Amino acid sequence: MEEVQTLLDSRLADVRLEFGIARAEVAHAAIARAQAEQMSAIVATLREAREFPELYVGPTQIGPTAVEFAERAAIADLAVRLNLAESTVRAQACEADTLRTLTPMLWDSFRDGQVSAANASTVASLCIGLTDAACQTFEAELLHPAASLAPARFRAMARALRERLVAEPPTERHERAAEGRRVILEPDLDGMAWLHAYLPADAAQRVWHNLNRMAQRLGKAKGETRTMGQRRADVAVDLLAGVLGAEGAVGVTVGVTVPVLTLLGGDEPAILEGYGPIDAETARRLAAHAPSFYRILTHPVSGTVLDIDRSKYRPPADLKRMVGIKDVVCSFPGCGRPARECDIDHIVAWADDGTTAETNLASLCRHHHRLKHETNWTVECTQGVSTWTSPTGAIRTSDPPPF
Ligand SMILES: [Zn+2]
Structure with a gap:
């Protein structure tokens, strides 16, 4: 059985x-x-x-x-x-x-x-x-x-x-x-990111040999403990970020938004413009003495901006930067173009009594900016949230910020 x-x-x-x-x-x-x-x-x-x-x-x-x-x-x-x-x-x-x-x-x-x-x-x-x-x-x-x-x-x-x-x-x-050669930035975990370059093979080889040569030379210095791979990466940053003064290099500034308590030693992560959250220790280092960064201090509870490093930026530029940091990406639903590559749009047009205040400004990439002006797509804004209506009646709010 x-x-x-x-x-x-x-x-x-x-x-x-x-x-x-x-x-x-x-x-x-x-x-x-x-x-x-x-x-x-x-x-x-x-x-x-x-x-x-x-x-x-x-x-x-x-x-x-x-x-x-x-x-x-x-x-x-x-x-x-x-x-x-x-x-x-x-x-x-x-x-x-x-x-x-x-x-x-x-x-x-x-x-x-x-x-x-x-x-x-x-x-x-x-x-x-x-x-x-x-x-x-x-x-x-x-x-x-x-x-x-x-x-x-x-x-x-x-x-x-x-x-x-x-x-x-x-x-x-x-x-x-x-003709499709380009450089791409891809965020990764743990405060790291990949920078990829799609290049003609000969150009890529030239870059690679030059990096090797410089990294090898650094390796001969007394007390040098970095691996070959680390030295190569550090040399690449120095060259590309303009530290070594290559011809045509321009100093760039990137915003870092730091909660005020983090600056005083807390653990709350900070936001690196165009990337996202970074660890508190890195944020303190950047806010204290890295010349290519300007800092924006935020309130520990509400997150509103308390202070912006005005020694480096004029008010209209500050405002543009604040909108860029608030939005992170283009404010059209689903669009991922970084805010720093976007236009600043008056949600309510200036001609219709819209003000140049942060609450009435939004980042819009050129493509979506034109879509708003040239087609029947419309947008309304209440309390900082934009609501888009498509020409056929689909209604969507802007995506929530990723962090
Ligand atoms: Zn867009």
Whole structure:
């Protein structure tokens, strides 16, 4: 009897296992279908916006740029409704267009749930720049693998195939890639951040050798205890922050907001402008004697600004800085552009009796600043909270500050 029960239990476990796997497979295909559906819907919405810009742009704003601004307003509208970045909405629209026109069979497999969104995205990003004939070969050879390979393996295969099919000579491809050179700052944990530079390989090698040479020289100094990696990082900071006086270097100042009790030895973290919370000890060091930083003292309970280092900043600049520090990023919902790269916008226009006071000023990136003025997006502000209404009636408040 006991044996029968054990056999039954194990058979039931088999059935449950198969059921679980089947559910996962069905859901996986449903995700791909839903993703394709979302992308199609975005394309359709943006087409409407371009065809009927008056849905997004007011009668006084209709002009030669109305179509462009209607599309921008529609993208922002979809982004806040779907809680996506505007760049994601735009990318999904592009991806759907590319797949539909250049690789229609693959687009159909994606819509049927046979190809994952990740693999479809790989195809869309890699078939741009191929000739029509190359694109057909690309699609034919990838149709089956797209439905059967995991994303990393599929991407590697698709990239190798593209290398064989691409007509553009390597020199020209490099020139195009080099136009995308840039430096990126990425916050990390524990008061640290990454500074990435995407550079032509020869430039990166020159930088690397120079850092090595200088770090090696420092290593010969008596009493030097830093590792090679630490010295290299320190040399890079000195060079890039202008301490070593490279040609064209300009001194920069960065705000550090310190609760007053922290300055006196407390543990409350301070805020480094453009980064976020940093530890109290670092904050005290910066506030006391680092020339490239200016300090803003805040009240221990309310957090309001008590004092700002006026020896370094004039009042209008102070105000701009305070708005920048209050907002951290652009005040449009979902936008992550740092406040220091934003315009300062009068929420209630100066012409409508809006004042130049901190409560009536908000950071808005150039893109969202223009959206506010050129389209039917509107904003209201009560007690420091901005509420945005989209041209189609979606209502969102500004995101809460991240700290
Ligand atoms: Zn913005």
